[in-house]
Amino acid sequence: MPVYKAPTRDARFVVNELLALESYGNLPGFENATPDMTDAVIDEAGRFTSEVIAPLNQVGDAEGCTRHADGTVTTPTGFKDAYRQYREGAWGTLAAPIEFGGQGLPHVIGFVMEEFLASANQAFAMYPGLANGAISAIVAKGSPEQHTTYLPKLVAGDWLGTMNLTEPHCGTDLGLIRTRAVPAVDGSYAITGTKIFISAGDHDLTENIIHLVLAKTPDAPESSKGISLFIVPKIMVNADGSLGARNAVSVGSIEHKMGIHGNATCVMNYDGATGFLVGEENKGLAAMFIMMNAARLGVGIQGLAQAEVAYQNGVAYALERRQGRAMTGPAEPQEKADHLFVHPDVRRMLMDAKSFTEGMRALCLWGALQVDLSHKAGTQHEREAADDLISLLTPVIKGYGTDLGYKTATDMQQIWGGHGYIIENGMDQFVRDARIAMIYEGANGVQAMDLVGRKLALNGGRAVQALFALVDAECAAAGGDATETLVAERLAKACGELKAATMWFLQNGMTNPENIGAGAYAYMHLTGIVAVGLMWLKMARLAARTLTDGTDETLFYEAKITCARHWAERFLPQAGALRREIEAGAEAIMALPAEAFATA
Template identity: 80%
Template sequence: MPVYNAPTRDTRFVINEVLQLASYGHLAGFENATQEMTDTIVEEAGRFVSEVVAPLNLSGDKEGCTRHPDGSVTTPAGFKEAYRQYVDGGWGTLSAPEAFGGQGLPHVLGFTMESYLASANQAFAMYPGLANGAISAIREKGSPEQQAMYLPKMVSGEWLGTMNLTEPHCGTDLGMIRTRAVPAADGSYAITGTKIFISAGDHDLTENIIHLVLAKTPGAPESSKGISLFIVPKFIVGADGSLGERNAVSVGSIEEKMGIHGNATCVMNYDGAKGWMVGEENKGLAAMFIMMNAARLGVGMQGLAQADVAYQNGLAYALDRRQGRALTGPAEPQERADPIIVHPDVRRMLMDAKTFIEGMRALCLWGALQVDLTHKAATEAERQEADDLISLLTPVIKGYGTDMGYKVATNMQQIWGGHGYIAENGMDQFVRDARIAMIYEGANGVQAMDLAGRKLALNGGRAVQRFFALVDGECAQPSDDETVTLVAGRLSKAVGEMKAATMWFMQNAPANPNNLGVGAYAYMTLTGIVSLGLMWLRMAKVASAAIAAEAGDTPFYEAKLACARHWATRYTTEAGALRREVEAGSETIMALTPEQLAIA
């Protein structure tokens, strides 16, 4: 049976010592985030997901969701009861706005809970996770009446929400959507069309589901400029908040998927369903990006989450399984064989995983802090800087984070050897569940193009220049600690490679855009390595100071320094190669015609 123990000690290290969350107590929304409060939330969240949600992961994967003849959907056994405990515990309200019943705490705490849920049971976590994007869009673009009608019950968890974007013939290119919205005399719209890949499209967890649907009104431009966004509830909501008749929206089928079987991924049919426009006509793209950006950060955390749970199980097996002897001589001569953790190749996979996971956790939580500072920092300049940084790094957190999450999951399966290929051991589920995160909410190639094709040039390159200045400034700070000096030196060289790749794009992409398109993925990976390096430099400084101050828990801090050195000596070796990959240009990639590619 797979195990999961929420990494509460490491989370508290990041929140309290690296981010120093309590130091922001003078800002609105941070005043209640004392260290005592934070530690309590982190520990209780870890206990809840480890004890209540994680045990349903393997069984939920095997059982999956069921669509009944009447079109209703039920979730796997235990999901409904666990969700009720999640709602009763107020876990979904942590960082939701107080105006609609939330606790108004920093996003760092909400993101922590999301990452624990996704590690424990990614399919389960997606039900409340999808609602967060819908809540954000209604909060930002909905009318006061819409906010009052829908948000309190969505924030409380009494209702959940979905994002209905993709259609059978279009995914990324949403300008091609065919779903239509015809205005009615009462101010509503009749929504007709089919949406696919709709996570949590129907279920038995809540009495109502609030679908946010992209559609086009009559005469709208046949491009992304003609998209509008609509609220389409499963059950019509009365003026007094009561539920009325069933809307004309139904589940055509549940997709047969590679993983996340416990989440109902549905084909949704809208047959003149009643909907209400959110925001302005033909301005749905802006609302969509609110949902997508929230979802992309959440999916980036899914990469971290699957890596974390896979690592825990890979490590447990490496400590238990005995095969062969250590290269330096028997580690346990009284036994017939040593545990496989003595073998350098197993250690390689474990150290690569631990270094990524802990660096990525710091990056995700730092990103969550930037989300809050975008709105709540004391000055406009600080708010703008936070917005620039999180906008730049959102595609990196999603793309690099899920690429590496999948790599870690497969490496942990590799540690199990043949037993990792056996379903009852659960390692294959981590690999299957991790794989979708590289695809949905914008495939990782799209993330790379968002970074290199949009974010670099935005506002004259302001965001990336701020990022460079941030990294350079931290690298320049002197230190007497050998590890800190090593990490700073290697990070300085890695960001130098990133600067060179950025300049190459500026010089070579305008004349041939394919140069940017081909190099974007390598550039995203390079940015991911640098971003993790910034986190490891910060963590190394904190760990070094804690050891010097004899703060206690020395083995924990020594392990941080060891992982920081591992990042410096192993991860940074890719930086120069990735820059050279960018500079190789597009000539060989684009050389063959489609016909030549097809030659067998």
């Protein structure tokens, strides 16, 4: 049976010590974010996810979801009761707006819960997680009436939401969608079409589901400029807020997937279903990006989450399994073999995993703070600066975070050897569940192109220049502790490679745009290595200061310093190779004719 214990101590370290959340107490929403309060929320979230949600992970994987003849779906054993406890505990309301029934806490706290929930059971976490994007879009673009009708129920978790974007013939290229929205005399629209890969498309967790559907009106342009967004309830909502008739939306089938079996990934059929326009006609793209950006950060957290739970099980096995002897001689001569921990290659994988998960956790929660500051910072300049940073790093958190999350899951499976390939031990599920995060909400190649093709040039490159300035300032401030100095030196060099790669794109991307496409993925990873390196420099400095001041948790802080050193010695040097990969350009990649790839 796989194990999971939410990393509450590390989350508290990031929230209270690294981010010093209490120091923002003068800003709206931060007033109650005291260490005592955040510690209590984090610890209880850890208990709930570890004890209630995690035991259902293998259950959901084995059972999957069931579609019934009437086009409805039931979830695996235990999911409905667990969701009831989730809703009654108000876990989905942590960072939701107060005016609609939320607790209004910083997104930082909400992100902690998202990680714990996804580590415990990613398939389960996707049900309430998808409602966050729907809430964000309705808050930003919905009418006052839509706010009143839908948001209190969505925030409370009485209803859940979905995002309906993809169709059989189009994925990322949403300009190709065929779903049609025909206006009716009462101001509503008749929605007709088929959507695929719809996570949580139907289930038995709530009495209603609010689908947000992209469609085109009859006279809309055929490009992405003709997209509109519609609210399509599963059950119609009466004027008094009660539920009415069943809408003309149903599940055609449930996809048979590699992983996340406990989540109902559905083919959705809209047969003249009643929908309501969100925002302006033909302006659905802006609303879509609100949903997508929220979802992409959430998926980045899923990458971290699967890495964390796989890492915990890799550690547990390495502590238990005896195999071979230490290279320097038997560590325990009285035993027939030593534990796996004596082997440097096993240690390599475990150190890679520990330094990634803790560094990525810091980056995700630091990113959540930027989300908060982009809305609530005291000045327009501060809000703009925070928005620049999180906009730039969203594709990095999603792309790099899920790539390394998947690699970590496979590395931890590798530690188990042949036993990791056996289903009962659960390591295969972490690998299978982690794989989808690299694909959905925009495949990672799309994230890389978003970063290089859109984000770098935005506002004259203001965001990436801000990142460079932040890294430069942190490196310049380093001193004293030997590890901090090492990390700063290696980070400064890696950031220099990132600056050079950025300049190369500016010089060579305009003359041949394929150079951007060929190098974008490497650039995303280079940015991820630097961004996580920035977090490790901050953490190394904080840990060294804490040890100097004196602490009862010496092992915890010494481990931070060792992990920072590991990132500096093993990850930051990859920056040079990634830069050279970028500067190779597109010539060889694009040289072969398509028929040369055929093998038969």
